Amino acid sequence: MGSIVISVATFFLSIAILAIPSFGKVSQEYIYPNYNASYYQYVDTLGIFLSSVKGTFNTAIFNPNAQQSNYYYLCVLYGTSNTIIWSANRNTPVSISSKFSFTPQGITLTDGSTVIWSTPRLNSPATAMALSETGNLALLDESNNSLWQSFDYPTDTIVMGQRIPVGSSLVSALSASDLSQGDYQFSVTNSDGILKWKGSIYWKMSMEPFAYSSSNAPISSMYLNQTGLYLLGGNGSEVVIQVDLSPAVFRIANLGAGGQFSISRFTSNVWYTEFVAPDDNCRIPYVCGSMGLCTPSGTGQGGCSCPAGFHSIDQDSSKGCLPSDSSYSLPPVCSNNSSSNGTNSSMELFTSLGANVSYFENIFSDPTVKFVNLSYCQSLCSNNCSCSGVFYANSSGSCNTIENQFGSFFLSQSDSNNLGGYIKVMVKSHVPGINGGNTSANQSSNGFPLIGLVLLPTTGFLLISVLFLSILWRKRKHSKHSKLDRRNSSSSLELDDIISIPGLPVRYDYEVLNTATNNFENQIGSGGFGAVFKGVLPDKTVVAVKKIIHVGAQGRKEFFAEIAVIGNIHHVNLVKLNGYCVQRQEQLLVYEYMNKGSLDRTLFSNGPVIEWQERFEIALGTAKGLAYLHSGCEHKIIHCDIKPENILLHDNSQVKLSDFGLSKLLTREQSTHFTTMRGTRGYLAPEWLTSSSISDKTDVYSYGMVLLELVRGRKNSFLQTRTPSKENGNSDDSSNESSMMGPVYFPLFALEMHEQGKYMNLADPRLEGRVTSADIEKLVCVALCCVHEEPLLRPSMVNVVAMLEDGIPLGVPRLESLNFLRFYGRRFTEASMMEGSNEVNAIRPYPLGNTGLTSNSSDSYPSLSYLSSHQISGPR
Numbered sequence: 001m002g003s004i005v006i007s008v009a010t011f012f013l014s015i016a017i018l019a020i021p022s023f024g025k026v027s028q029e030y031i032y033p034n035y036n037a038s039y040y041q042y043v044d045t046l047g048i049f050l051s052s053v054k055g056t057f058n059t060a061i062f063n064p065n066a067q068q069s070n071y072y073y074l075c076v077l078y079g080t081s082n083t084i085i086w087s088a089n090r091n092t093p094v095s096i097s098s099k100f101s102f103t104p105q106g107i108t109l110t111d112g113s114t115v116i117w118s119t120p121r122l123n124s125p126a127t128a129m130a131l132s133e134t135g136n137l138a139l140l141d142e143s144n145n146s147l148w149q150s151f152d153y154p155t156d157t158i159v160m161g162q163r164i165p166v167g168s169s170l171v172s173a174l175s176a177s178d179l180s181q182g183d184y185q186f187s188v189t190n191s192d193g194i195l196k197w198k199g200s201i202y203w204k205m206s207m208e209p210f211a212y213s214s215s216n217a218p219i220s221s222m223y224l225n226q227t228g229l230y231l232l233g234g235n236g237s238e239v240v241i242q243v244d245l246s247p248a249v250f251r252i253a254n255l256g257a258g259g260q261f262s263i264s265r266f267t268s269n270v271w272y273t274e275f276v277a278p279d280d281n282c283r284i285p286y287v288c289g290s291m292g293l294c295t296p297s298g299t300g301q302g303g304c305s306c307p308a309g310f311h312s313i314d315q316d317s318s319k320g321c322l323p324s325d326s327s328y329s330l331p332p333v334c335s336n337n338s339s340s341n342g343t344n345s346s347m348e349l350f351t352s353l354g355a356n357v358s359y360f361e362n363i364f365s366d367p368t369v370k371f372v373n374l375s376y377c378q379s380l381c382s383n384n385c386s387c388s389g390v391f392y393a394n395s396s397g398s399c400n401t402i403e404n405q406f407g408s409f410f411l412s413q414s415d416s417n418n419l420g421g422y423i424k425v426m427v428k429s430h431v432p433g434i435n436g437g438n439t440s441a442n443q444s445s446n447g448f449p450l451i452g453l454v455l456l457p458t459t460g461f462l463l464i465s466v467l468f469l470s471i472l473w474r475k476r477k478h479s480k481h482s483k484l485d486r487r488n489s490s491s492s493l494e495l496d497d498i499i500s501i502p503g504l505p506v507r508y509d510y511e512v513l514n515t516a517t518n519n520f521e522n523q524i525g526s527g528g529f530g531a532v533f534k535g536v537l538p539d540k541t542v543v544a545v546k547k548i549i550h551v552g553a554q555g556r557k558e559f560f561a562e563i564a565v566i567g568n569i570h571h572v573n574l575v576k577l578n579g580y581c582v583q584r585q586e587q588l589l590v591y592e593y594m595n596k597g598s599l600d601r602t603l604f605s606n607g608p609v610i611e612w613q614e615r616f617e618i619a620l621g622t623a624k625g626l627a628y629l630h631s632g633c634e635h636k637i638i639h640c641d642i643k644p645e646n647i648l649l650h651d652n653s654q655v656k657l658s659d660f661g662l663s664k665l666l667t668r669e670q671s672t673h674f675t676t677m678r679g680t681r682g683y684l685a686p687e688w689l690t691s692s693s694i695s696d697k698t699d700v701y702s703y704g705m706v707l708l709e710l711v712r713g714r715k716n717s718f719l720q721t722r723t724p725s726k727e728n729g730n731s732d733d734s735s736n737e738s739s740m741m742g743p744v745y746f747p748l749f750a751l752e753m754h755e756q757g758k759y760m761n762l763a764d765p766r767l768e769g770r771v772t773s774a775d776i777e778k779l780v781c782v783a784l785c786c787v788h789e790e791p792l793l794r795p796s797m798v799n800v801v802a803m804l805e806d807g808i809p810l811g812v813p814r815l816e817s818l819n820f821l822r823f824y825g826r827r828f829t830e831a832s833m834m835e836g837s838n839e840v841n842a843i844r845p846y847p848l849g850n851t852g853l854t855s856n857s858s859d860s861y862p863s864l865s866y867l868s869s870h871q872i873s874g875p876r
Ligand SMILES: *[C@@H]1O[C@H](CO)[C@@H](O)[C@H](O)[C@H]1NC(C)=O
Pocket: 034, 035, 036, 101
């Protein structure tokens, strides 16, 4: 079933690819009118069609979440991390086949025949569209004046150098992948920068201890630069409020989907959170759902619960709470409808929240009335259908009516105002036959608005909370690096102590690892999950210490559970996890050290040639490690990221696979990011496109691609240099050499040579003939079987091992399932040819997030795949 879906999808994709006459070349800095672009044309750059001069920013038709196939946005991305800094159509995502066009009248984004988004009417015709090195997308007139620019329409992010005027706002997205507007807002007013949830203020910059007010002048704009965030007065010359930050090359300020406003800088391919507001999670209005109670972390459990007399609506206490008394229900949603207008005030009651329960609105809004008694305060609320409760202070007689749906409460032991909360509820009638209906009908009609009120916000909250948790996690880890670190580490230590999961590997003390790595001095690699450092433990064991950076949205418990699983996998071809450390906002994994580093460094470098026998050992060792993950251990583990960077070597031909199990730790949002960051597309199997049926066969495909690279000693997609050097030296047939000039998509070339039986043409020229045709044939046949488009036709890893060890006959590659390589190879060629002589820019180097590989040669060309990004989460 799934495979049919895949075939159909790839079939249509192939059609789409074939139907397009030419493939897009990424423009630099400018685009001129009468320009069209679609995602299909730029599928190999993930939709990027315009880059700024130095490639720092890109404009793309971009899908931040491969799970949702129709969620494409016209975006400005920050290069190396593909961070979305602006989107045009945030509330109306378009399909993969939508079209971008730029004419003198402006930009339009059309889906089918519907115009989804367009720039406003311009005062004069546009002569160019430009993406500046600061990330501003602008339409220019003939004298290069801006007619329209994205900086004037911020979404949820501003970048360094961007200035937004008083009155403008950032509006949070619903989640990292659904960019539509959420309930949180950051607004620049003439006196402050404020955060609002559904219109109610929950944070003011002027009240932030790390913000300095140096003037009372009216604010005219907000500005972010290398040294801080500024609210400026006058005509931008005078600083009114400032948040000083340490100098950074690039930073953004962003209002997260979880309601926190944060400033992050991008250093060494990692986002470090420098500033977060509100700092106290309990001050986020919807952190525990509607009427949930947030307890500040550090005191015991921390997190979400319910006020006394309330129960959580779900196992997960962060989704909000309802009155426990089953005869109470919340008042129906207030509307103009006469049917819901008929609510009977005689059926209303106020239920108390108990002592020490506070609400953010009380801090930022003045009392509705003062010097009144409680019953009067409550009567103000019962007469108002949009009022959902009151807070009342006995001592001062101040009365705050809450006009919105309730957000979350927080526990406050030091609330000197002594406000007591009262929530308006309806008492259900238990008298049968009232209102002419029977009891059950009555109950269901009572239940309906209740569900409507509670469930709707909570589904949104689910998304928000995932993001929020990930922010929280990131913050924990990186606040050490933050100038504004206000936490101490004791609370996270306490949390750790709660966690006891059987099978966890050795736990190391942070100080021990810090000393072992000499303060994380000797970095030996970096991958999508973080940088790797060499260290020597006190007992002289040499280890590789990985600082985890890209995991987090799941709970800590899941993290530990996963570490326990990884720690219990022992196989000679899998890198052993010796221990871990979670302390001081850091997560570190301690692995055995492999002294020859990763395969890409040896294989693609100009260093000593890896002889054929060793290549074969590498192929076999990798296959065995993978076979063990797929069928040897208790739970099947899909690696999801097989590539030379994850194959580690040691003296005596030891070969070990690393980074397995970690993809489980990613959320969907993260994994998209993660995959795209790592630029591993060349190894991704076609089924990633449908993102539906990822299986162990997905790893088999990646393995096949790696095998081909082992044979050739180069990346699979590369440009043939104009100087063939020794290329011809040992080929037994040089008639094909001419076809190899220019771009080469090696898997296609391998298929062609396989068909002609000319295997020696495929050998790494550096081997200078120290390999036989039969040897190459064996690896190439296995490789081609592994990259069959149809996953079912790919051998299992166990069978791959058997084929390599001659235990079973070599598989015969099935041409009908390899034809996709031809479309793909043609694309590669065309894309490269269009550039003409300027080969170096033939294909825009895909922003690589990792790469310890510092090759400047043509080998470092991005692996081209007809796939885009894609999710990795879940499977094992
Ligand atoms: C762009 O698309 C429009 C509408 O489909 C078409 O009229 C126009 O010719 C296209 N322009 C180019 C340069 O392909």
